[in-house]
Amino acid sequence: AQSVTQLGSHVSVSEGALVLLRCNYSSSVPPYLFWYVQYPNQGLQLLLKYTTGATLVKGINGFEAEFKKSETSFHLTKPSAHMSDAAEYFCAVSGRGGGSYIPTFGRGTSLIVHP
Amino acid sequence: EAGVAQSPRYKIIEKRQSVAFWCNPISGHATLYWYQQILGQGPKLLIQFQNNGVVDDSQLPKDRFSAERLKGVDSTLKIQPAKLEDSAVYLCASSSRQGVNTEAFFGQGTRLTVV
Numbered sequence: 243a244q245s246v247t248q249l250g251s252h253v254s255v256s257e258g259a260l261v262l263l264r265c266n267y268s269s270s271v272p273p274y275l276f277w278y279v280q281y282p283n284q285g286l287q288l289l290l291k292y293t294t295g296a297t298l299v300k301g302i303n304g305f306e307a308e309f310k311k312s313e314t315s316f317h318l319t320k321p322s323a324h325m326s327d328a329a330e331y332f333c334a335v336s337g338r339g340g341g342s343y344i345p346t347f348g349r350g351t352s353l354i355v356h357p
Numbered sequence: 358e359a360g361v362a363q364s365p366r367y368k369i370i371e372k373r374q375s376v377a378f379w380c381n382p383i384s385g386h387a388t389l390y391w392y393q394q395i396l397g398q399g400p401k402l403l404i405q406f407q408n409n410g411v412v413d414d415s416q417l418p419k420d421r422f423s424a425e426r427l428k429g430v431d432s433t434l435k436i437q438p439a440k441l442e443d444s445a446v447y448l449c450a451s452s453s454r455q456g457v458n459t460e461a462f463f464g465q466g467t468r469l470t471v472v
Contacts, residue, residue: 251397285361285448285463286400332399344390344413345461347399 244269244335248348256356261305261320263351265333268314275316276334276345277307286332292316303327328355359383361464363449369470375437378467382430382451388412390461391424391434392448400448406432439471 249264267273274293278286290301297309307318316333330352334345362381370376382389387408392400403422404414408429417424421440426432436443446468450461 283465283468285450285465287463288460291460334399344402344405347401349397349399 244346246333246335246348248351252352254354255323258322261323263318263331265316267335274336277318278332280330323355325355363464367468373438377435378447380432380449386451388452390450394446441471444471
């Protein structure tokens with residue numbers, strides 16, 4: 243079975259500051275990892291995903307995430323926050339091989355951006 | 358290309374009443390998912406269809422929830438009778454195929470309030 247833990251239900255940053263949203267995963271098989279963003283009253287939109295190959299993954303809107311197997315982490319970062327980044331962010335995991343391929347989502351982290 | 362369409366956007370019902378949600382996936386997408394997202398939590402998969410067949414419904418409360426996908430296109434999710442704890446956003450998503458790294462595209466969701 244796979245699961246993800248998102249550390250911090252809320253993260254608050256100033257506009258222009260570094261954004262760091264934390265995600266740790268648990269998986270009995272090599273994982274696929276995803277970050278989704280959800281704006282108010284909207285569905286989820288894929289930001290980026292890790293499948294195989296390069297461990298540093300670049301996504302849309304200037305976000306990137308690094309897969310660190312030794313730390314079982316897949317933290318999301320953005321060098322400079324923008325007001326439009328304020329949203330709910332979800333980390334998700336699915337499993338390769340014998341694991342379930344249905345994404346399992348974390349509880350989400352709300353990103354608040356102050357002017 | 359048109360996205361995943363869901364209706365209604367909002368629904369308020371009394372407990373023990375029935376309710377139905379409708380989803381029209383992206384044209385040509387064989388895989389369709391229904392997720393339940395309770396406030397403050399990540400989405401939880403209720404049921405997955407591949408064309409008009411059920412792939413996974415292990416987390417669907419079958420005593421009160423039902424879903425169908427006739428002709429492998431549109432889908433409806435029904436709750437009968439509703440309970441207070443069913444208050445949530447119901448998200449429909451579709452993807453072009455099954456698979457661990459296939460992106461799922463989400464609709465805007467239906468927000469259900471049971472009073």
